Amino acid sequence: MDLKDSDIFLTSFPDGTTVRFACNIGYVSAGRSPSVTCTAGSWSPLGLKCQRYNCGLAGEVENGQIEYRPGTEFGDKAVLICNIGHIPIGGGELTCRSHGWVGRFPVCEVPYCQSPPVVQDGSFSPNKELYEYNEVIQYTCKKDYTLVGSRQLHCSDDGTFKPEPPKCIKVECGDPEIPFGQWSNGA
Template sequence: MAITAVLLLSSLGFLAITAQAQNCPRPPKGENMDLKGNDILLTSFPDGTTVTFACNIGYESAGGSPRITCTAGSWSPLGLKCQRKNCFSVENVQDGQIEYRPGTEFGDKAVLICNIGYMPVGGGELTCGSQGWTGRLPVCEVTQCESPPVVQDGSFSPNKDLYEYNDVIDYTCKKDYTVVGSRQLHCSDDGTFKPEPPKCISTAQNCPRPPKGENMDLKGNDILLTSFPDGTTVTFACNTGYKSAGGSPRITCTAGSWSPLGLKCQRKNCFSVEDVQDGQIEYRPGTEFGDKAVLICNIGYMPVGGGELTCGSQGWMGRLPVCEGTSMPSWVLNAP
Protein backbone atom coordinates (compact mmCIF):
# COMPACT_ATOMS: atom_id res chain seq x y z
CA MET A 1 0.00 0.00 0.00
CA ALA A 2 2.86 2.37 0.88
CA ILE A 3 4.53 1.69 -2.48
CA THR A 4 1.26 2.41 -4.31
CA ALA A 5 0.87 5.73 -2.48
CA VAL A 6 4.39 6.79 -3.36
CA LEU A 7 3.84 5.98 -7.04
CA LEU A 8 0.54 7.93 -7.04
CA LEU A 9 2.16 10.99 -5.49
CA SER A 10 5.03 10.78 -7.96
CA SER A 11 2.56 10.70 -10.87
CA LEU A 12 0.69 13.74 -9.54
CA GLY A 13 3.96 15.62 -9.08
CA PHE A 14 4.96 14.83 -12.67
CA LEU A 15 1.57 16.03 -13.95
CA ALA A 16 1.89 19.24 -11.93
CA ILE A 17 5.37 19.88 -13.33
CA THR A 18 4.07 19.15 -16.85
CA ALA A 19 1.13 21.58 -16.33
CA GLN A 20 3.44 24.31 -15.04
CA ALA A 21 5.68 23.96 -18.03
CA GLN A 22 2.93 24.80 -20.56
CA ASN A 23 3.79 27.73 -22.86
CA CYS A 24 1.45 30.69 -23.47
CA PRO A 25 0.31 31.93 -26.88
CA ARG A 26 0.80 35.53 -27.91
CA PRO A 27 -1.37 37.66 -25.58
CA PRO A 28 -4.23 39.60 -27.21
CA LYS A 29 -3.70 43.32 -27.75
CA GLY A 30 -5.17 45.67 -25.20
CA GLU A 31 -7.17 48.68 -26.31
CA ASN A 32 -4.83 51.30 -27.81
CA MET A 33 -1.69 49.39 -26.72
CA ASP A 34 0.66 46.61 -27.82
CA LEU A 35 3.57 44.51 -26.58
CA LYS A 36 6.77 46.36 -25.83
CA GLY A 37 10.16 45.62 -27.38
CA ASN A 38 11.04 42.39 -29.21
CA ASP A 39 8.18 40.52 -27.55
CA ILE A 40 5.96 41.91 -30.28
CA LEU A 41 7.67 39.51 -32.74
CA LEU A 42 7.02 36.30 -30.75
CA THR A 43 4.07 33.96 -31.03
CA SER A 44 4.82 31.63 -28.07
CA PHE A 45 6.09 32.41 -24.58
CA PRO A 46 7.62 29.94 -22.04
CA ASP A 47 5.92 29.37 -18.75
CA GLY A 48 6.93 32.04 -16.22
CA THR A 49 7.61 34.69 -18.87
CA THR A 50 6.62 38.29 -17.99
CA VAL A 51 5.90 40.70 -20.83
CA THR A 52 5.21 44.43 -20.80
CA PHE A 53 2.61 46.42 -22.75
CA ALA A 54 3.05 50.03 -23.86
CA CYS A 55 0.42 52.54 -25.02
CA ASN A 56 0.33 53.24 -28.75
CA ILE A 57 1.65 56.51 -30.17
CA GLY A 58 -0.69 59.31 -29.21
CA TYR A 59 -1.91 57.50 -26.10
CA GLU A 60 -0.65 57.54 -22.52
CA SER A 61 -1.13 55.45 -19.40
CA ALA A 62 -4.26 56.10 -17.39
CA GLY A 63 -3.12 53.73 -14.62
CA GLY A 64 -2.79 49.99 -14.02
CA SER A 65 0.18 47.63 -14.33
CA PRO A 66 1.57 47.18 -17.88
CA ARG A 67 2.99 43.69 -17.08
CA ILE A 68 1.41 40.23 -17.34
CA THR A 69 2.91 36.79 -16.59
CA CYS A 70 2.49 33.39 -18.27
CA THR A 71 1.51 30.75 -15.72
CA ALA A 72 0.66 27.18 -16.79
CA GLY A 73 -0.38 28.31 -20.26
CA SER A 74 -2.48 31.31 -19.18
CA TRP A 75 -1.71 35.01 -18.89
CA SER A 76 -2.42 37.01 -15.76
CA PRO A 77 -4.94 39.89 -16.13
CA LEU A 78 -3.71 43.10 -17.78
CA GLY A 79 -4.29 46.20 -15.68
CA LEU A 80 -2.92 48.91 -17.97
CA LYS A 81 -5.42 51.47 -19.39
CA CYS A 82 -4.47 53.82 -22.22
CA GLN A 83 -6.12 57.15 -23.06
CA ARG A 84 -5.58 59.66 -25.86
CA LYS A 85 -2.95 62.22 -25.06
CA ASN A 86 -4.31 65.68 -24.40
CA CYS A 87 -2.39 68.73 -25.64
CA PHE A 88 -4.72 71.04 -23.66
CA SER A 89 -5.48 74.60 -24.72
CA VAL A 90 -3.11 76.78 -26.67
CA GLU A 91 -2.06 80.06 -25.06
CA ASN A 92 -4.30 83.04 -25.77
CA VAL A 93 -3.61 84.86 -29.01
CA GLN A 94 -3.88 88.57 -29.72
CA ASP A 95 -6.78 89.86 -31.84
CA GLY A 96 -8.23 86.40 -32.37
CA GLN A 97 -9.24 83.13 -30.75
CA ILE A 98 -8.42 79.43 -31.18
CA GLU A 99 -11.06 77.04 -32.52
CA TYR A 100 -10.49 73.36 -31.66
CA ARG A 101 -11.66 70.78 -34.17
CA PRO A 102 -13.09 68.89 -32.45
CA GLY A 103 -11.02 69.11 -29.25
CA THR A 104 -7.49 69.14 -27.82
CA GLU A 105 -6.63 65.41 -27.94
CA PHE A 106 -4.22 63.47 -30.15
CA GLY A 107 -5.00 64.07 -33.84
CA ASP A 108 -7.27 67.08 -33.20
CA LYS A 109 -6.65 70.47 -34.83
CA ALA A 110 -6.29 74.01 -33.48
CA VAL A 111 -7.21 76.77 -35.95
CA LEU A 112 -6.77 80.52 -35.49
CA ILE A 113 -9.89 82.62 -36.10
CA CYS A 114 -9.03 86.32 -36.30
CA ASN A 115 -11.39 89.00 -35.00
CA ILE A 116 -13.37 91.12 -37.46
CA GLY A 117 -11.02 93.61 -39.06
CA TYR A 118 -8.00 91.31 -38.76
CA MET A 119 -6.62 88.63 -41.05
CA PRO A 120 -4.27 85.65 -40.48
CA VAL A 121 -0.72 86.12 -41.78
CA GLY A 122 1.82 83.26 -42.04
CA GLY A 123 1.65 79.84 -40.40
CA GLY A 124 -1.31 77.48 -40.53
CA GLU A 125 -3.14 75.11 -38.19
CA LEU A 126 -1.76 73.12 -35.25
CA THR A 127 -2.12 69.36 -34.81
CA CYS A 128 -2.09 67.62 -31.42
CA GLY A 129 0.77 65.11 -31.69
CA SER A 130 2.45 62.64 -29.36
CA GLN A 131 4.75 65.36 -28.01
CA GLY A 132 2.21 68.19 -27.94
CA TRP A 133 1.01 70.72 -30.51
CA THR A 134 2.92 70.64 -33.79
CA GLY A 135 2.98 73.34 -36.44
CA ARG A 136 2.94 77.13 -36.28
CA LEU A 137 -0.07 79.36 -35.95
CA PRO A 138 -0.36 82.55 -38.02
CA VAL A 139 -0.68 85.93 -36.36
CA CYS A 140 -3.67 88.26 -36.66
CA GLU A 141 -2.78 91.55 -38.32
CA VAL A 142 -5.16 94.45 -38.82
CA THR A 143 -6.79 94.52 -42.26
CA GLN A 144 -5.44 97.22 -44.54
CA CYS A 145 -6.89 98.94 -47.60
CA GLU A 146 -4.93 100.51 -50.42
CA SER A 147 -5.70 103.95 -51.84
CA PRO A 148 -9.44 104.63 -52.32
CA PRO A 149 -10.96 104.92 -55.82
CA VAL A 150 -10.50 108.21 -57.63
CA VAL A 151 -13.67 110.17 -58.44
CA GLN A 152 -13.74 112.42 -61.47
CA ASP A 153 -14.10 116.12 -60.53
CA GLY A 154 -13.68 115.21 -56.87
CA SER A 155 -11.11 114.44 -54.18
CA PHE A 156 -10.91 112.63 -50.85
CA SER A 157 -9.21 113.11 -47.51
CA PRO A 158 -7.15 112.10 -45.63
CA ASN A 159 -4.68 110.93 -48.29
CA LYS A 160 -2.42 108.10 -47.05
CA ASP A 161 -0.44 105.21 -48.55
CA LEU A 162 -2.29 102.63 -46.46
CA TYR A 163 -5.53 102.68 -44.50
CA GLU A 164 -6.46 100.37 -41.65
CA TYR A 165 -9.75 98.67 -40.87
CA ASN A 166 -12.53 101.18 -40.10
CA ASP A 167 -10.53 104.19 -41.34
CA VAL A 168 -12.94 106.69 -42.92
CA ILE A 169 -12.40 108.95 -45.93
CA ASP A 170 -14.53 111.90 -47.06
CA TYR A 171 -15.19 112.89 -50.68
CA THR A 172 -15.75 116.46 -51.86
CA CYS A 173 -16.50 117.77 -55.34
CA LYS A 174 -15.01 120.81 -57.04
CA LYS A 175 -16.95 124.04 -57.46
CA ASP A 176 -20.26 123.82 -59.35
CA TYR A 177 -20.39 120.05 -58.83
CA THR A 178 -22.42 118.13 -56.29
CA VAL A 179 -21.86 114.74 -54.63
CA VAL A 180 -24.30 112.02 -55.66
CA GLY A 181 -23.99 108.93 -53.43
CA SER A 182 -22.22 108.34 -50.16
CA ARG A 183 -19.73 111.04 -49.15
CA GLN A 184 -18.00 108.72 -46.71
CA LEU A 185 -16.33 105.36 -47.35
CA HIS A 186 -14.70 103.09 -44.76
CA CYS A 187 -11.98 100.47 -44.96
CA SER A 188 -13.91 97.20 -44.55
CA ASP A 189 -12.85 93.83 -43.14
CA ASP A 190 -12.22 92.38 -46.62
CA GLY A 191 -9.61 95.03 -47.49
CA THR A 192 -11.82 97.18 -49.76
CA PHE A 193 -13.49 100.55 -49.31
CA LYS A 194 -17.27 100.46 -48.94
CA PRO A 195 -19.84 101.48 -50.04
CA GLU A 196 -19.39 102.35 -53.70
CA PRO A 197 -17.69 105.75 -54.27
CA PRO A 198 -19.94 108.72 -55.11
CA LYS A 199 -20.03 110.72 -58.33
CA CYS A 200 -19.45 114.43 -58.82
CA ILE A 201 -22.17 115.82 -61.07
CA SER A 202 -22.41 119.32 -62.51
CA THR A 203 -25.18 121.31 -60.84
CA ALA A 204 -26.08 122.70 -64.27
CA GLN A 205 -27.23 119.31 -65.52
CA ASN A 206 -30.91 119.40 -64.57
CA CYS A 207 -33.45 116.85 -65.80
CA PRO A 208 -36.69 117.57 -67.70
CA ARG A 209 -40.02 116.27 -66.45
CA PRO A 210 -39.84 112.45 -66.68
CA PRO A 211 -42.28 110.79 -69.11
CA LYS A 212 -45.33 109.09 -67.65
CA GLY A 213 -45.10 105.38 -67.11
CA GLU A 214 -47.90 103.09 -68.28
CA ASN A 215 -50.94 103.56 -66.01
CA MET A 216 -48.97 105.71 -63.55
CA ASP A 217 -47.85 109.30 -62.94
CA LEU A 218 -45.65 111.39 -60.63
CA LYS A 219 -46.67 111.49 -56.99
CA GLY A 220 -47.38 114.62 -54.97
CA ASN A 221 -46.34 118.14 -56.00
CA ASP A 222 -43.67 116.81 -58.39
CA ILE A 223 -46.46 116.43 -60.95
CA LEU A 224 -46.56 120.25 -61.28
CA LEU A 225 -42.83 120.72 -62.07
CA THR A 226 -41.16 120.79 -65.46
CA SER A 227 -37.47 120.84 -64.42
CA PHE A 228 -35.64 118.91 -61.68
CA PRO A 229 -32.18 119.66 -60.19
CA ASP A 230 -29.42 117.09 -60.58
CA GLY A 231 -29.61 114.47 -57.80
CA THR A 232 -33.40 114.83 -57.36
CA THR A 233 -35.35 111.64 -56.66
CA VAL A 234 -39.03 111.49 -57.60
CA THR A 235 -41.65 108.84 -56.96
CA PHE A 236 -44.32 107.42 -59.29
CA ALA A 237 -47.70 106.06 -58.16
CA CYS A 238 -50.16 103.85 -60.02
CA ASN A 239 -53.26 105.58 -61.40
CA THR A 240 -56.66 105.09 -59.79
CA GLY A 241 -57.89 101.57 -60.44
CA TYR A 242 -54.38 100.19 -60.80
CA LYS A 243 -51.97 98.70 -58.27
CA SER A 244 -48.26 97.94 -58.11
CA ALA A 245 -47.12 94.69 -59.71
CA GLY A 246 -43.55 95.11 -58.41
CA GLY A 247 -40.49 97.23 -59.13
CA SER A 248 -39.18 100.41 -57.52
CA PRO A 249 -41.39 103.51 -57.97
CA ARG A 250 -38.40 105.90 -57.56
CA ILE A 251 -36.08 107.37 -60.19
CA THR A 252 -33.13 109.78 -59.75
CA CYS A 253 -31.84 112.59 -61.93
CA THR A 254 -28.12 112.11 -62.61
CA ALA A 255 -26.18 114.35 -64.99
CA GLY A 256 -29.31 115.35 -66.88
CA SER A 257 -30.77 111.84 -67.24
CA TRP A 258 -33.29 109.86 -65.22
CA SER A 259 -32.48 106.39 -63.90
CA PRO A 260 -34.71 103.55 -65.21
CA LEU A 261 -38.20 103.22 -63.74
CA GLY A 262 -38.89 99.75 -62.35
CA LEU A 263 -42.51 100.17 -61.23
CA LYS A 264 -45.18 98.13 -63.07
CA CYS A 265 -48.92 98.83 -62.65
CA GLN A 266 -51.75 96.42 -63.31
CA ARG A 267 -55.55 96.84 -63.25
CA LYS A 268 -57.13 96.09 -59.90
CA ASN A 269 -59.25 92.93 -59.82
CA CYS A 270 -62.54 92.82 -57.92
CA PHE A 271 -62.83 89.04 -58.47
CA SER A 272 -66.15 87.20 -58.56
CA VAL A 273 -69.33 88.30 -56.76
CA GLU A 274 -70.89 85.86 -54.30
CA ASP A 275 -73.48 83.47 -55.77
CA VAL A 276 -77.03 84.84 -56.07
CA GLN A 277 -80.31 83.03 -55.62
CA ASP A 278 -82.37 82.09 -58.69
CA GLY A 279 -79.91 83.64 -61.11
CA GLN A 280 -76.28 84.08 -62.10
CA ILE A 281 -73.81 86.93 -62.58
CA GLU A 282 -72.58 87.85 -66.05
CA TYR A 283 -69.26 89.78 -66.17
CA ARG A 284 -68.85 92.30 -68.99
CA PRO A 285 -66.15 91.62 -70.01
CA GLY A 286 -64.42 90.53 -66.78
CA THR A 287 -63.81 91.38 -63.12
CA GLU A 288 -61.15 94.10 -63.42
CA PHE A 289 -61.32 97.84 -62.84
CA GLY A 290 -64.11 99.39 -64.94
CA ASP A 291 -65.79 96.08 -65.81
CA LYS A 292 -69.48 95.41 -65.08
CA ALA A 293 -71.31 92.64 -63.22
CA VAL A 294 -74.94 92.11 -64.38
CA LEU A 295 -77.59 89.87 -62.79
CA ILE A 296 -79.28 87.40 -65.18
CA CYS A 297 -82.33 85.78 -63.53
CA ASN A 298 -83.37 82.19 -64.22
CA ILE A 299 -86.49 81.44 -66.36
CA GLY A 300 -89.59 82.26 -64.31
CA TYR A 301 -87.79 85.00 -62.34
CA MET A 302 -87.22 88.66 -63.00
CA PRO A 303 -84.82 91.27 -61.48
CA VAL A 304 -86.37 93.60 -58.93
CA GLY A 305 -84.63 96.70 -57.59
CA GLY A 306 -80.94 97.62 -57.88
CA GLY A 307 -78.94 97.56 -61.10
CA GLU A 308 -75.47 96.53 -62.25
CA LEU A 309 -72.20 96.57 -60.34
CA THR A 310 -69.01 98.34 -61.47
CA CYS A 311 -65.51 97.26 -60.42
CA GLY A 312 -64.01 100.36 -58.77
CA SER A 313 -60.74 101.18 -57.01
CA GLN A 314 -62.16 99.89 -53.70
CA GLY A 315 -64.08 96.90 -55.06
CA TRP A 316 -67.56 96.38 -56.56
CA MET A 317 -69.77 99.46 -56.46
CA GLY A 318 -73.55 99.60 -56.76
CA ARG A 319 -76.35 97.23 -55.67
CA LEU A 320 -77.58 94.17 -57.54
CA PRO A 321 -81.33 93.49 -57.89
CA VAL A 322 -82.87 90.29 -56.55
CA CYS A 323 -84.57 87.61 -58.65
CA GLU A 324 -88.25 87.23 -57.77
CA GLY A 325 -90.71 84.72 -59.24
CA THR A 326 -93.04 85.99 -61.98
CA SER A 327 -96.80 85.36 -62.23
CA MET A 328 -96.88 85.35 -66.03
CA PRO A 329 -98.44 82.26 -67.70
CA SER A 330 -96.03 79.47 -68.51
CA TRP A 331 -96.76 79.75 -72.26
CA VAL A 332 -95.44 83.32 -72.13
CA LEU A 333 -92.32 82.33 -70.21
CA ASN A 334 -91.57 79.48 -72.54
CA ALA A 335 -92.30 81.43 -75.75
CA PRO A 336 -89.43 81.46 -78.23
Protein backbone atom coordinates (compact mmCIF):
# COMPACT_ATOMS: atom_id res chain seq x y z
CA MET A 1 0.00 0.00 0.00
CA ASP A 2 0.97 3.62 -0.48
CA LEU A 3 -0.23 7.03 0.65
CA LYS A 4 -3.28 8.15 -1.29
CA ASP A 5 -4.04 11.25 -3.37
CA SER A 6 -2.11 14.44 -2.46
CA ASP A 7 -0.83 12.87 0.78
CA ILE A 8 2.03 11.32 -1.23
CA PHE A 9 3.57 14.79 -1.69
CA LEU A 10 3.76 15.62 2.03
CA THR A 11 7.22 15.69 3.61
CA SER A 12 6.20 16.67 7.13
CA PHE A 13 3.13 15.77 9.16
CA PRO A 14 2.07 18.27 11.87
CA ASP A 15 0.09 17.12 14.89
CA GLY A 16 -3.50 16.30 13.93
CA THR A 17 -2.65 15.37 10.32
CA THR A 18 -4.71 12.52 8.90
CA VAL A 19 -3.44 10.67 5.85
CA ARG A 20 -5.06 7.94 3.82
CA PHE A 21 -3.53 4.81 2.34
CA ALA A 22 -4.65 2.84 -0.69
CA CYS A 23 -3.79 -0.64 -1.85
CA ASN A 24 -1.39 -0.89 -4.78
CA ILE A 25 -2.52 -2.07 -8.20
CA GLY A 26 -3.35 -5.75 -8.08
CA TYR A 27 -4.34 -5.60 -4.42
CA VAL A 28 -7.72 -4.90 -2.82
CA SER A 29 -8.74 -3.72 0.61
CA ALA A 30 -9.56 -6.48 3.06
CA GLY A 31 -11.42 -3.97 5.21
CA ARG A 32 -10.75 -1.61 8.08
CA SER A 33 -9.88 2.06 8.01
CA PRO A 34 -7.34 3.30 5.45
CA SER A 35 -6.59 6.42 7.58
CA VAL A 36 -4.03 7.16 10.27
CA THR A 37 -3.77 10.30 12.37
CA CYS A 38 -0.71 11.92 13.93
CA THR A 39 -1.45 12.69 17.58
CA ALA A 40 1.24 14.00 19.93
CA GLY A 41 4.00 12.73 17.62
CA SER A 42 2.62 9.20 17.19
CA TRP A 43 0.54 7.68 14.46
CA SER A 44 -2.66 5.84 15.19
CA PRO A 45 -2.62 2.15 14.21
CA LEU A 46 -3.23 1.43 10.53
CA GLY A 47 -6.18 -0.87 10.12
CA LEU A 48 -6.05 -1.24 6.35
CA LYS A 49 -5.08 -4.70 5.12
CA CYS A 50 -4.41 -5.34 1.44
CA GLN A 51 -4.63 -8.70 -0.25
CA ARG A 52 -3.92 -9.81 -3.80
CA TYR A 53 -6.88 -9.40 -6.12
CA ASN A 54 -8.54 -12.76 -6.86
CA CYS A 55 -9.86 -13.19 -10.41
CA GLY A 56 -11.80 -16.33 -9.55
CA LEU A 57 -12.24 -19.13 -12.07
CA ALA A 58 -11.66 -18.23 -15.72
CA GLY A 59 -14.65 -20.26 -16.94
CA GLU A 60 -15.02 -23.60 -18.64
CA VAL A 61 -13.69 -24.90 -21.94
CA GLU A 62 -14.85 -27.63 -24.26
CA ASN A 63 -12.54 -30.61 -24.75
CA GLY A 64 -10.03 -29.46 -22.15
CA GLN A 65 -9.46 -28.05 -18.69
CA ILE A 66 -7.87 -24.96 -17.21
CA GLU A 67 -4.75 -25.26 -15.09
CA TYR A 68 -4.08 -22.36 -12.71
CA ARG A 69 -0.41 -21.52 -12.15
CA PRO A 70 -0.13 -21.21 -9.23
CA GLY A 71 -3.67 -19.96 -8.50
CA THR A 72 -6.29 -17.34 -9.41
CA GLU A 73 -4.76 -14.22 -7.86
CA PHE A 74 -3.14 -11.13 -9.36
CA GLY A 75 -0.19 -12.10 -11.57
CA ASP A 76 -1.16 -15.79 -11.76
CA LYS A 77 -1.75 -17.57 -15.08
CA ALA A 78 -4.57 -19.73 -16.43
CA VAL A 79 -3.34 -22.24 -19.03
CA LEU A 80 -5.54 -24.39 -21.25
CA ILE A 81 -4.71 -28.11 -21.30
CA CYS A 82 -6.53 -29.88 -24.14
CA ASN A 83 -7.88 -33.43 -23.78
CA ILE A 84 -6.11 -36.25 -25.63
CA GLY A 85 -7.01 -36.10 -29.30
CA HIS A 86 -7.38 -32.30 -29.28
CA ILE A 87 -4.92 -29.47 -29.87
CA PRO A 88 -5.03 -25.78 -28.88
CA ILE A 89 -5.87 -23.44 -31.77
CA GLY A 90 -5.30 -19.66 -31.43
CA GLY A 91 -4.93 -17.59 -28.30
CA GLY A 92 -2.55 -18.23 -25.46
CA GLU A 93 -2.77 -18.10 -21.72
CA LEU A 94 -4.75 -15.75 -19.49
CA THR A 95 -3.16 -13.54 -16.82
CA CYS A 96 -4.97 -12.33 -13.70
CA ARG A 97 -4.78 -8.52 -13.65
CA SER A 98 -6.28 -5.91 -11.32
CA HIS A 99 -9.76 -6.14 -12.93
CA GLY A 100 -9.98 -9.76 -14.06
CA TRP A 101 -8.51 -12.21 -16.54
CA VAL A 102 -6.70 -10.70 -19.52
CA GLY A 103 -5.84 -12.53 -22.72
CA ARG A 104 -7.52 -14.94 -25.06
CA PHE A 105 -7.82 -18.67 -24.56
CA PRO A 106 -7.25 -20.97 -27.48
CA VAL A 107 -9.95 -23.52 -28.24
CA CYS A 108 -9.36 -27.27 -28.17
CA GLU A 109 -10.10 -28.78 -31.56
CA VAL A 110 -9.67 -32.17 -33.16
CA PRO A 111 -6.45 -31.99 -35.19
CA TYR A 112 -6.34 -32.59 -38.91
CA CYS A 113 -3.41 -33.72 -41.00
CA GLN A 114 -2.49 -32.43 -44.43
CA SER A 115 -1.62 -34.88 -47.20
CA PRO A 116 0.92 -37.48 -46.01
CA PRO A 117 4.50 -37.64 -47.32
CA VAL A 118 4.99 -38.84 -50.88
CA VAL A 119 7.03 -42.03 -51.15
CA GLN A 120 9.06 -42.46 -54.34
CA ASP A 121 7.78 -45.44 -56.37
CA GLY A 122 4.83 -45.80 -53.97
CA SER A 123 1.33 -44.51 -53.34
CA PHE A 124 -1.08 -44.28 -50.41
CA SER A 125 -4.80 -44.55 -49.91
CA PRO A 126 -7.18 -43.04 -49.23
CA ASN A 127 -5.94 -39.93 -51.02
CA LYS A 128 -7.69 -36.75 -49.89
CA GLU A 129 -6.98 -33.18 -48.83
CA LEU A 130 -7.49 -33.47 -45.04
CA TYR A 131 -7.37 -36.41 -42.64
CA GLU A 132 -9.00 -36.53 -39.22
CA TYR A 133 -7.20 -37.39 -36.00
CA ASN A 134 -6.37 -41.13 -35.82
CA GLU A 135 -7.35 -41.70 -39.47
CA VAL A 136 -5.12 -44.36 -41.08
CA ILE A 137 -3.55 -44.38 -44.53
CA GLN A 138 -1.90 -47.33 -46.19
CA TYR A 139 1.12 -47.31 -48.52
CA THR A 140 1.75 -49.68 -51.42
CA CYS A 141 4.68 -49.91 -53.82
CA LYS A 142 4.81 -50.20 -57.62
CA LYS A 143 5.32 -53.60 -59.23
CA ASP A 144 8.84 -54.95 -58.73
CA TYR A 145 9.29 -52.83 -55.58
CA THR A 146 9.06 -53.95 -51.97
CA LEU A 147 7.94 -51.86 -49.00
CA VAL A 148 10.45 -51.28 -46.18
CA GLY A 149 9.02 -49.72 -43.01
CA SER A 150 5.51 -49.31 -41.70
CA ARG A 151 2.74 -49.89 -44.25
CA GLN A 152 0.25 -47.86 -42.18
CA LEU A 153 0.54 -44.32 -40.82
CA HIS A 154 -2.03 -42.51 -38.67
CA CYS A 155 -2.90 -38.84 -38.24
CA SER A 156 -1.48 -38.03 -34.77
CA ASP A 157 -2.62 -35.50 -32.19
CA ASP A 158 0.06 -33.02 -33.29
CA GLY A 159 -1.33 -32.86 -36.86
CA THR A 160 1.37 -35.02 -38.48
CA PHE A 161 1.41 -38.58 -39.76
CA LYS A 162 3.23 -41.15 -37.63
CA PRO A 163 5.38 -43.22 -37.70
CA GLU A 164 7.91 -42.27 -40.40
CA PRO A 165 6.80 -43.14 -43.96
CA PRO A 166 8.13 -46.34 -45.52
CA LYS A 167 10.43 -46.63 -48.56
CA CYS A 168 9.86 -48.57 -51.77
CA ILE A 169 13.00 -50.47 -52.77
CA LYS A 170 13.43 -52.07 -56.21
CA VAL A 171 13.61 -55.83 -56.01
CA GLU A 172 16.76 -56.91 -57.81
CA CYS A 173 18.26 -60.37 -57.74
CA GLY A 174 21.85 -60.82 -58.75
CA ASP A 175 23.21 -63.85 -60.58
CA PRO A 176 22.92 -66.92 -58.41
CA GLU A 177 26.11 -68.39 -57.06
CA ILE A 178 26.16 -72.14 -57.34
CA PRO A 179 29.27 -73.76 -55.91
CA PHE A 180 30.81 -76.33 -58.23
CA GLY A 181 28.31 -75.41 -60.98
CA GLN A 182 28.02 -73.17 -64.01
CA TRP A 183 25.38 -71.06 -65.68
CA SER A 184 23.72 -72.87 -68.57
CA ASN A 185 20.80 -70.68 -69.66
CA GLY A 186 18.25 -68.01 -68.52
CA ALA A 187 17.84 -64.32 -68.74
